[in-house]
Amino acid sequence: MKLWLRCVWFIVLCSFASAQPRFERMAALHETVVSVHEASGIAGMFTYNHDPQFWLEYLALGKLLVGVREGSETRWLHQAKDLQVRNIPAGEGVEALGTVAGKRVHVQVLPTARGRDTQRWEGCALFLVTCEPNARLILRYGGIGRVRIHGFRPQLPQRVDYLTQADFLPTPAEAYEVDIQTWGAVLRTREIPLFVAVSVDRERSARLFQDGAFMRVEYHAPRSRATLVASFAESREGAIALVRVHPGNVEQECRQRFRHLRASAWIQTPSRELNDAFHWAIIHMEYAWVRPFGWIEGLRHWGTFYSQQHNMAADWIGQTSRSREMLLTHAVHLLPGGQVPQLHPNGQTRLDFGGWxxxxxxxxxxxxxxxxxxxxxxxxxxxxxxxVQQTFEEHDPDGNGLLGFGQQIGNQEDYISTPEDGTSPTIAGMEMKRILGRMLLAAGRTREAEACYAERRRMWQALRKHLWMPELGRFAFYRDSLGVLHLEGQYHTLIWPVLYCPLTVTEKYTSMRHLADTLTGEEGQVYCSNNFPHHVMATVGSQAGGQPQPWATLAWADLGDGDRAVRPLEWIARRVMQSPNSGSWPEVAEEVPAYFTPPAGVFVWGVIEGLFGLKRDIPGRWIQVAPCLPKDWNYAELHLPDIRLVVKQDSTSIRILLRQEKPLVARFRIHIPPSRRVWVTGAAGYRIEPAIRGHTVTFSAAKAKRADVVVRWEPQPVDVSGGSTVPTGGLFHLRLYKPVRKASYHGGSDVAMLKRLLDPLHVLQGESWETGGSGFYSPMRETLSPCPNDYGQVGRRLFSRRTVFVGCS
Structure with missing residues (x-):
């Protein structure tokens, strides 16, 4: 009986193991996409479809089958039992490794930069095959045609079938032309508008011939290495010109490109996953860049250009030329109404959802x-x-300064919309007016700039008057035509006011308290909204994806809360670096390597401007340095092409070393815990402002390439005694203590003193102070308005606990 049970258990384990999903590992440069499937080790070269009717298709430009000849039989890599497939750690491509006929066969496929800057539809990939020990290698390359990447056009084969089935052809065999040359072959089919050329390293022992839809290469002498170069172009001559290169030179160029990329921008923190995710985010941006249009949204399943928030990262990592080209290209392609379009790889325009x-x-x-x-x-x-004009014409038709937006204003929020006068659209409109005013002022058009600034002020007054909910300490989602306020907003409803509105520090905190209590998960991940019943796996507006996380980081960093600021980034970094993604950025939080690039771009931006607190303004001749790190980090370093920032901190000090190639006035903003005294070295003077759970120290350093500043403080030892959560109608009691539990009094000089009570949400019903001012007590109001039940089932999910603040001297 025991033996039988063990056998059943073994069978169950094997079934689970064999059912483990397998995925593609991908890489790209310009319009050359390469992919190797984990289930087969078959490597393919692809490109995006330029026909706007079929932009969810790829053109399959050939796949490589690698075999080892043993006597009269051939064993293939896709038959290996110990197959391993992954992205090359440095990022330059994809590799497969397995045992074939007792030989260790290693295949690497690298997309190359050949054809990248021509703005023609062409490209090239390098295939490297090594074998240990030497063996008679056999290579088959071919099988070109169209494949689909989604459920649309079901008459086309799927890319996964193409890569997992060795002899699977996307086009009938009789439709192929395989023109064998002395150096390789030219492949052609009427199904696609491209020519594919393939070259191999020829030796006397090599024989080339047609094998159905493939070019076949047989090496009759044992060897340890073989190379194959494949290219594509719209003309036969163009494809041949690209493929006739020395493979060694191409390999060196590929590897050098990614070595330089890694050396140019990196971070070093106590979180290894954060460091590695930053590295892979930059690699994804390199994979996705297609000149001059911008960054492809997702290699795996979305081969087109959506909102290009990548440039917020590109500007920091030495790629401002790409930002410039992307922005100017979209300016040339504005839709007739004035909207910024989405683009196809051939430059044709369209508009999905609400635009960007x-x-x-x-x-x-x-x-x-x-x-x-x-x-x-x-x-x-x-x-x-x-x-800007088009935005207000469409989204503020009544001219009241309060905007509404259509669906998906931004990535990964497919069915999110703001039907009428709403908080996020209005803040976006305020920012658009501010930015237009700034640019007009820089162009010398002062009167028009002042009009933009005045309109922004009017919008802020309308937003504050009609959408601020003082009893909750947050803005509403939107106000409908009957004047009813709705609460069921998204993460940006709560975050954007912190970043872009002149709120007090307590108002910023209560807005973020709603985010923490209603839209934040156990690991610190921020969800888009509570509007839909299903989380994580869809982009219907409820998911926790990569896109919201950096925004939360910036807002928590603004409040000086480094422990909360890092958690959203660490959460998405774990999803990126853990299996099965293993460096690939998912679209949301699903375990599907998607090579999805918008969240990768904003992640880089969030790390630089959130955790490290950098903001640069070359026209204004200043750079902000406001690092906000978790308390248990003692070291963090950021290296950019023209900036190096090192932060060292402990419980009583922080040291910041800044190196910049273009010297700008450095403006420092540091959050420190409650302290008796503060000292700043490296600056002429400083200012201290009250902050949540501490102080904000601000100062400037002289314009120079190097700055070395130290902020030291003598901590103020304070403990708080009192209930952190009190029900309505209960008694709220709070006292401040030294850690030795001695109460504070007015005459004490070494402990904080209660200075004033702040009750912006009106939850207390009068207060009484204890003798000596060390504490107070107050009954809570019996009823609070509004009540969660006023907003139904969804509304109850959107209420945070209400907060009372205590000002201390």
């Missing part, structure tokens, strides 16, 4: 801040004016 006008405008300012490019200013200004 506000992210485009933010991107324009970000590039301007990093360059002060006056030629760009003159060229972009007419388009910028038209985009």
């Amino acid at each position: 006008n506000q992210f485009y405008v933010w991107g324009v300012e970000h590039y301007w801040q990093h360059t002060g490019d006056r030629d760009f200013l003159q060229r972009i200004l007419p388009a910028l004016e038209r985009v």
Whole structure:
């Protein structure tokens, strides 16, 4: 009986293991995409379909089958039992490794930069095969055609079938032309508008011949290495010109490109997953860049250009030229109404959901801040004016300064919309007016700039009057035509006011308290909304994806809460680096390597501007340095092409070393815990402002390439005694103590003193102070308005606990 049970258990374990899903590992440069499937080790070369009717298809430009000849039989890599497939750690491509006929066969496929900057539809990939010990190698390359990556056009074969079945052909065999040459072959089929050329390293022992839809290479002498170069172009001559290269030179160029990329921008923190995710985010941006349009959204399943928030990262990592080209290209392609379009790889335009006008405008300012490019200013200004005008014409038809938005204003929020006058759209509109005003002012158009600033002030007054909910300490989602306020907003409903509105520090905190209590998971992940019943796996507006996390980081960093600021980034970093993603960025939080690039771009931006607190303004001649790290981190370093920032901290000090190639005035902003005294070295003077759970110290250093500043403080030892959560109608009691549990009094000089009570949400019903001012008590109100039940089942999910603040001397 025991033996039988063990056998059943063994069978069950084997069944589970064999059912483990397998995925593609991918890489790309420009329009050359390479993919190797984990289930087969078969490597393929692809490109995006330029026909806008079929943009969810790929053109399959050939796959490589690698075999080892043993006597009269051939064993293939896709038959190996110990097959391993992964992205090459440095990022330059994909590799497969397995045992074939007792030989260790290793295949690497590298997309190359050949054809990248021509703006023609062409590209090239390098296939490297090594064998240990030497063996008679056999290579088969071919099988070109169309494949689909989604459920649309079911008459086409799926890419996964193409890569997992060795002899699977996307086109009938009789439709192929395989023209064998002395150096390789040219492949052609009427199904696709491209020619594919393939070259191999020829030796006397090699024999080339047609094998159905494939070119076949047989090496009759044992060897340890073989190389194959495949290219594509719209003409036969163009494909041949690209493929006739020395493989060694191409390999060196590929590896050098990614070595340079890794050395140019990196972080070093106590979180290894955060460091590695930053590295892979930059690699994804390299994979996705297609000149001049921008960054492809997802290699795996979305081969087109959506909102290009990647440029917020590109400006920091030495790629401002890409930002410039992307922004100007979209300006040329504005839709007739003035909307910023989405683009196909061939440059054709379309508009899905609500567009991305506000992210485009933010991107324009970000590039301007990093360059002060006056030629760009003159060229972009007419388009910028038209985009802002169109936004207000469409989304503020009644002219009251409060905007509503259509569906998906941003990535990964497919069915999110703001039907009428709403908080997020209005803040986006305020920012658009501010940025347009700034650009007009830089162009010398002062009167028009002042009009933009005045309109922004009017919008802020309307937002504060009609959408601020003082009894909750947050803005509403939107106000409908009957004047009813709705609460069921998204993460940006609570975050954007913190980043872009002149709120007090307590108002910022209560807004973020709602985010923490209602839209934040156990690991610190931020969900898009509570509007839909299913989380994580869909992009219907309820998921926790990569996109919201950096925004939460920036908002918590603004409040000086490093422990909370890092958690959203660490959460998505874990999803990226753990199996099965293993470096691939998912679209949301699903375990599907998607090579999805928008969250990768904003992750880089969030790390740099959130955790490390950098903000640069070359026209204004200043750089902000406001690192906000978790308390248990004692060291963090950021290396960018023209900036190096090192932060060292402990419980009583923080040291910041800044190196910049373009010297700007450094403005420092440091959050420190409650302290008796503060000392700053490296600056002429400083200012201390009250903050949540501490102080904010601000100061500037002289304009120089090097700055070394130290902030030290003598901690103020304070414990709080009292209930952290009190029900309505209960008694709220609070006292401050030294750690030795001695109560504080007015005459004490070494412990904080209660200075004033702040009850912005009106939850207390009068208060009484204890003798000596060390504490107070107050009954809670019996009823609080509004009540969660006023907003139904969804509304109950959107209420945080209400907060009372205590000001201390």
